[in-house]
Amino acid sequence: METGKALETSQRILDVAELLFVEHGFAGTSMRQITSAAGVNIAAVNYYFGSKDGLFQAVFERRAEPFAQLAIRKIDELTTNKNDHSAIEVAQAFMTAAMEMGSNPEYGGLVFVKLLARSYVEPNPVLKEKLPQRYGELTRKYLAALSHALPHLSNAEINWRFHFMTSAMFNAFAGNNVMRLFMAQPLVNARDPQLVAEMLMPFIAAGLNSPAAQ
Amino acid sequence: METGKALETSQRILDVAELLFVEHGFAGTSMRQITSAAGVNIAAVNYYFGSKDGLFQAVFERRAEPFAQLAIRKIDELTTNKNDHSAIEVAQAFMTAAMEMGSNPEYGGLVFVKLLARSYVEPNPVLKEKLPQRYGELTRKYLAALSHALPHLSNAEINWRFHFMTSAMFNAFAGNNVMRLFMAQPLVNARDPQLVAEMLMPFIAAGLNSPAAQ
DNA sequence: TTAACTTTCAAACAGTCGTTTGAATTTGAC
DNA sequence: GTCAAATTCAAACGACTGTTTGAAAGTTAA
Numbered sequence: 001m002e003t004g005k006a007l008e009t010s011q012r013i014l015d016v017a018e019l020l021f022v023e024h025g026f027a028g029t030s031m032r033q034i035t036s037a038a039g040v041n042i043a044a045v046n047y048y049f050g051s052k053d054g055l056f057q058a059v060f061e062r063r064a065e066p067f068a069q070l071a072i073r074k075i076d077e078l079t080t081n082k083n084d085h086s087a088i089e090v091a092q093a094f095m096t097a098a099m100e101m102g103s104n105p106e107y108g109g110l111v112f113v114k115l116l117a118r119s120y121v122e123p124n125p126v127l128k129e130k131l132p133q134r135y136g137e138l139t140r141k142y143l144a145a146l147s148h149a150l151p152h153l154s155n156a157e158i159n160w161r162f163h164f165m166t167s168a169m170f171n172a173f174a175g176n177n178v179m180r181l182f183m184a185q186p187l188v189n190a191r192d193p194q195l196v197a198e199m200l201m202p203f204i205a206a207g208l209n210s211p212a213a214q
Numbered sequence: 215m216e217t218g219k220a221l222e223t224s225q226r227i228l229d230v231a232e233l234l235f236v237e238h239g240f241a242g243t244s245m246r247q248i249t250s251a252a253g254v255n256i257a258a259v260n261y262y263f264g265s266k267d268g269l270f271q272a273v274f275e276r277r278a279e280p281f282a283q284l285a286i287r288k289i290d291e292l293t294t295n296k297n298d299h300s301a302i303e304v305a306q307a308f309m310t311a312a313m314e315m316g317s318n319p320e321y322g323g324l325v326f327v328k329l330l331a332r333s334y335v336e337p338n339p340v341l342k343e344k345l346p347q348r349y350g351e352l353t354r355k356y357l358a359a360l361s362h363a364l365p366h367l368s369n370a371e372i373n374w375r376f377h378f379m380t381s382a383m384f385n386a387f388a389g390n391n392v393m394r395l396f397m398a399q400p401l402v403n404a405r406d407p408q409l410v411a412e413m414l415m416p417f418i419a420a421g422l423n424s425p426a427a428q
Numbered sequence: 429t430t431a432a433c434t435t436t437c438a439a440a441c442a443g444t445c446g447t448t449t450g451a452a453t454t455t456g457a458c
Numbered sequence: 459g460t461c462a463a464a465t466t467c468a469a470a471c472g473a474c475t476g477t478t479t480g481a482a483a484g485t486t487a488a
Contacts, residue, residue: 009435025336028241031476041437046477068396120392121335122239127395135396159402160413166392167385168378178334178380181341182282182349188373198428199374203421210420213412223465245446255467260447 010048012038018059022114026056026124057126060119063101063112068135071097075141079148087149087208088201091165094142095197095204102173102193110173110193117174146208153212165204172196224262226252229322232273236328240270240338271340274333277315277326282349285311289355293362301363301422302415305379308356309411309418316387316407324387324407331388360422367426379418386410 016038020029031052035042049055074093078085101107108115119127139162147158171177173196177188189195230252234243245266249256263269288307292299315321322329333341353376361372385391387410391402403409 023337025239025241027239030474032474041435042476043437043478044435047435052476064395116392116395118335120395121332121390132395132397139393139397156402157413160386161417162393163391163402164382164386164414164417167382167390170392171381171385172374172378176335176381177377178330178384179353179376181278181330181334181346183346183353188370188377199371200378202424202427203375203378206424207417207421210416213416244444246444255465256446257448257467258465261465266446 009040009044013040013045013048013055014059014062017055018063018108018111018115021056021059022111022118025118025122026052053124053126056124060115060127063108063115064135066107067097067101067112068138070100071138072141073097075145079141079145085145085149087146088205090142090145090149091204091208092201093145094165095169095200098169098173099193099197110175113170113173114175117170117176150208157212161208164207168204169200172200223254223258227254227259227262227269228273228276231269232277232322232325232329235270235273236325236332239332239336240266267338267340270338274329274341277322277329278349280321281311281315281326282352284314285352286355287311289359293355293359299359299363301360302419304356304359304363305418305422306415307359308379309383309414312383312387313407313411324389327384327387328389331384331390364422371426375422378421382418383414386414 013034017029017034020034020037023029024033031045032042034055035044038044045052045055049058071094074097075090078089078093098113101112102110143158143162146162147153147155150158150161153161173193175191188199227248231243231248234248234251237243238247245259246256248269249258252258259266259269263272285308288311289304292303292307312327315326316324357372357376360376361367361369364372364375367375387407389405402413
């Protein structure tokens with residue numbers, strides 16, 4: 001098991017499947033599309049991943065794992081090296097993690113962000129059960145750090161702001177523009193992660209630091 | 215054509231299809247699921263809407279049309295009744311339109327927001343071509359109003375902020391939480407649109423009014 | 429070379445897909 | 459009640475779905 005040829009085949013399946021899942025969704029992508037684009041036999045997916053569901057899980061975890069590790073490392077660095085930190089620094093830690101993933105071709109570049117953006121709109125049974133308990137640490141640490149930086153906000157409001165922040169970030173990096181549905185030419189160009197980050201930062205920073213509701 | 219029974223049947227198909235498309239996506243919903251849940255014959259969809267694609271377009275436009283009209287009316291009211299307006303008032307106009315749709319059962323309630331949130335992540339060929347030119351007016355008017363309220367920002371930056379705003383809004387109302395993928399229990403409760411709006415407003419307002427990038 | 433094991437392959441499995449057909453039924457106007 | 463149009467229906471269309479099978483080919487170590 002897992003000798004030379006096998007790794008190459010399963011990896012090629014993962015690469016192709018990731019792109020197709022992002023573009024057409026899970027239900028919209030067939031096994032035959034995947035295997036023929038990857039140049040492998042149709043039975044290879046079941047051989048290596050057990051099922052189409054198993055393939056999706058493998059595709060997702062290949063990106064989620066390093067992202068979670070990276071994001072956790074960033075927030076740990078921030079909270080241990082300084083006695084105090086600002087909300088902006090917390091946002092920056094999260095965004096840096098996303099950007100390092102998005103600009104590293106080894107991690108699939110921006111495909112990973114699009115996969116995430118798609119996954120949380122398109123509820124896959126695989127994602128509902130197995131992943132949350134595995135990556136709960138990530139969310140907990142960021143919420144705690146935000147809460148420490150914004151002591152005037154209730155826990156509920158901290159959660160909401162984290163939600164707004166991540167929505168804006170992921171959709172910006174993934175290039176998901178709601179108003180694209182209402183306008184022919186795209187308003188913004190999400191190709192350059194560096195530019196996206198520059199545009200995002202003042203918006204996020206001000207949003208996080210804004211006074212409590214009503 | 216279009217006598218009593220027909221309207222009832224096609225409407226029931228639209229209602230059921232909308233819910234299923236939102237829950238399972240376009241590719242993930244079959245004609246037989248739709249027609250059996252609606253209690254109509256399988257051939258009824260093709261009879262009334264021509265095809266599955268035609269059904270999706272009908273489902274989408276039934277909501278997009280009144281929303282666009284409402285949103286345009288709100289921004290027109292704001293820009294004509296006052297010589298000057300703030301960015302917050304522009305955001306409020308947009309949000310009020312979304313909320314009036316979301317709280318009106320005749321417009322499907324929050325289903326409409328979820329449909330929108332899903333549609334711009336899941337690119338449907340129907341949406342790519344026909345809709346943008348039809349609803350371009352909406353986006354153009356809001357961008358112009360924002361630009362007037364924030365003269366210190368470049369056009370590019372105005373576009374980005376509108377993008378961030380709509381991303382945060384739609385995902386908040388639709389209950390699409392990225393971090394739900396990483397955490398078992400949901401962080402926030404998106405059931406009450408009034409509460410969502412209260413939490414959103416300070417964040418959005420501060421984000422829009424923040425100083426220009428770098 | 430033999431042997432055990434991994435990987436690939438073409439073919440077929442039972443279901444489901446969206447769509448079409450032509451006949452049966454219902455409807456509304458005269 | 460008659461007639462034509464609108465609507466519903468069961469059945470079937472060919473194409474495609476994810477998965478399984480058992481044999482063929484390839485790989486590795488003794």
